[in-house]
Structure formats: C-alpha cells, structure tokens
Amino acid sequence: MTDTHPELDDLVLPFSVEPLEARGRITRLGPLVDRILERHAYPPQVARLVGEMVVLAVLLGTSLKFEGRFQLQTRTDGAVDMLVVDFEAPDRVRAYARFDAERLGELAADASPAALLGRGHLALTIDQGSDMSRYQGIVALEGQSIEDAAHQYFLQSEQIPTRIRIAVGETLAGARHTWRAGGVMVQFLPSSPERQRQADLPPGDAPEGATAHVVDEDDAWVEARSLVETVEDHELLDPTLTSETLLYRLFHERGVRVFEAQTVIERCRCSRERIVGMLRQFSPEERRSMVGDDGRIGITCEFCSTHYQVEPAEVGVED
Incomplete structure (x- = not known):
C-alpha cells in the first residue's frame, strides 16, 4: 500500500x-x-x-x-x-x-x-x-x-x-x-x-557597440x-x-x-452582504435591468460558483 x-x-x-x-x-x-x-x-x-x-x-x-x-x-x-x-x-x-x-x-x-x-x-x-x-x-x-x-x-x-x-x-x-x-x-x-549585485537592465537606448554591464553571479x-x-x-x-x-x-x-x-x-470572500453592497453601487436603472423574469436579481460568484438571489427591494429597486 x-x-x-x-x-x-x-x-x-x-x-x-x-x-x-x-x-x-x-x-x-x-x-x-x-x-x-x-x-x-x-x-x-x-x-x-x-x-x-x-x-x-x-x-x-x-x-x-x-x-x-x-x-x-x-x-x-x-x-x-x-x-x-x-x-x-x-x-x-x-x-x-x-x-x-x-x-x-x-x-x-x-x-x-x-x-x-x-x-x-x-x-x-x-x-x-x-x-x-x-x-x-x-x-x-x-x-x-x-x-x-x-x-x-x-x-x-x-x-x-x-x-x-x-x-x-x-x-x-x-x-x-x-x-x-x-x-x-x-x-x-x-x-x-x-553580494547581491546584479547586472543593470538594458536601458534600451545604448549606442551600438556599447559594452553591457556584467556582474558575475555569486x-x-x-x-x-x-x-x-x-x-x-x-x-x-x-x-x-x-x-x-x-x-x-x-x-x-x-x-x-x-x-x-x-x-x-x-475559501471565497463572497457573502450575501457583499453581493448586496456591490449591487447598490450600480445606478437605479442598471439595478432595474438586472431583475429577472422571476422578479429577483440573480448573481453567481465567479470564484466559488455560489448563486445568490436578491430581492429588488433589498437594493432599493421599487416596484
């Protein structure tokens, strides 16, 4: 085994x-x-x-x-x-x-x-x-x-x-x-x-034929x-x-x-409170446009795939 x-x-x-x-x-x-x-x-x-x-x-x-x-x-x-x-x-x-x-x-x-x-x-x-x-x-x-x-x-x-x-x-x-x-x-x-010195990065405008600065590695x-x-x-x-x-x-x-x-x-940082706070940052028109056919706003976290259903009234969208 x-x-x-x-x-x-x-x-x-x-x-x-x-x-x-x-x-x-x-x-x-x-x-x-x-x-x-x-x-x-x-x-x-x-x-x-x-x-x-x-x-x-x-x-x-x-x-x-x-x-x-x-x-x-x-x-x-x-x-x-x-x-x-x-x-x-x-x-x-x-x-x-x-x-x-x-x-x-x-x-x-x-x-x-x-x-x-x-x-x-x-x-x-x-x-x-x-x-x-x-x-x-x-x-x-x-x-x-x-x-x-x-x-x-x-x-x-x-x-x-x-x-x-x-x-x-x-x-x-x-x-x-x-x-x-x-x-x-x-x-x-x-x-x-x-002991930690390194060669300078190429400046990009050095004249042709210029000798590069070389520092041997420790x-x-x-x-x-x-x-x-x-x-x-x-x-x-x-x-x-x-x-x-x-x-x-x-x-x-x-x-x-x-x-x-x-x-x-x-572990994801998302939460219902964060989602509601994020939605409130959108304009009233944008929030109204997010309301689905079921009368709620659906948000899925891209990181953890958790799906949140938010009532429009929670983010200030009036009927």
Whole structure:
C-alpha cells in the first residue's frame, strides 16, 4: 500500500540554507487545488494554468508579514484571456479563469502556456487595506511561462535573485482523478548587499557597440539556483514524498533548516452582504435591468460558483 501523507498537503514550509545565504518556501497542494479546479470543470489545459497561478500566489502570499490581500491577475489576448488568484492573508486562496471555449478547441491539447495566454500582462497587487496605498507590479507576457514571468518580476521590480519551480498534474485517487500541485521558491538574500549585485537592465537606448554591464553571479547563488532547477515535476506532485524529504534531497550537503509550516485553505470572500453592497453601487436603472423574469436579481460568484438571489427591494429597486 502506498504510504501517502495527506496531513502534509495544503501546507507551506519555509526553509533556509544558511551556508548559501538562501531562503525559500515549498508547498504541496492537494484537496485545495482539486476543489478549485473540479468546481469549475475546467478543460485540462486551463486547469493547469490556474493551478500554476495558485501555487505562485501561495508561495508569494504566505510571505506577507501583514494582513491584507495579494492578487495575481493576467489579462491577455489568448484563448485564456484572464486568470485571477486572490490570496487573503494569512491563509485563504480562491481562483478562477475566463476562456473562449471555441478558440481553446482550435489549439492542441498539449498547447503551451504561451499559446493559451497569448500576449498581455501579469499584474501582482498587494492591498493592505483602505488606510494604505496599493502596490502593483506589472510583467509583460510575451510567450513566457508563469514561472518565467515570476522570475522577470523579481529581476525587474524586486532585484532579488529568485528561482521558482512549479508543477501541476492529475493523479489517480481511488476511482477518480484528482488534481495536485506543488512549487518551490528559493531566493538569494546575503547579509552583504555587495553580494547581491546584479547586472543593470538594458536601458534600451545604448549606442551600438556599447559594452553591457556584467556582474558575475555569486557562487553560492549559482549553487542554490542550480539545485532547485533539478527538481522534477513528479517530485513536487508525489503524495508519498514529504516536503522535508525533498528539501533534504536538494540541500543535505549544505544543511537545510525548516520552520513552522503554515496551512492554506480554499475559501471565497463572497457573502450575501457583499453581493448586496456591490449591487447598490450600480445606478437605479442598471439595478432595474438586472431583475429577472422571476422578479429577483440573480448573481453567481465567479470564484466559488455560489448563486445568490436578491430581492429588488433589498437594493432599493421599487416596484
């Protein structure tokens, strides 16, 4: 019998490799990602994209040191023109995708993320509440994967050497296939700022023949990055392989230290009160136009598919 560890799913495990001055996080998602993907019955290509975005949001969102919201959102011209993942600190995540079924059907079943998404952008937004200004970083999507877009963000906006590996796939659990996902992120955070220097980004207007500014990568970072790059998809998805075991495989020669694991849960922010409040923001004419043949306003949450029936009088629509 396979020795699985369901109690270790839907957790994020922070770790550090002190000899390499590297820190990171690893996550293995089981029931959480399966509920999100199965609820919407996404086609497999779309499900994998959503799963990748959920993993990335969990890796980044759980690193926040304050209560608030972290959101990943793509807007592109491809068959999958929108992906949204909300992470509400400290532990709640929800997600959905919007896609054109006809255009999706014209693509191969194993179409790459670039083919599915097309061109557009990935936005990373941190919202600490009404008393604080929002932060937003934008990365152009021009044919790269979600992983590569994340690397581009850290290079351009945070200037922190970062390597991320993400995997999403289906496994057989009893009589049905279930979705699993996993990811690992490592960052080079030396105590000396000089060791973290990177080459300047191309200015775009350098004269022809100008010599590019080159900074050799730190040997410690090269080692940490190279080790994470060896992680294979099946290692991130295998329910019999614990996160601690995988980290030991990667860093046992240097020594890896793990910290307290953090649980993440799939939960939507929607509620009847929020729906009513949202409807009241529309004009009276718009609210009247929403009333259906049954005399009520019907709203379905895009994230969790919960359907709400609102009486027109609740939002100020008179008979």
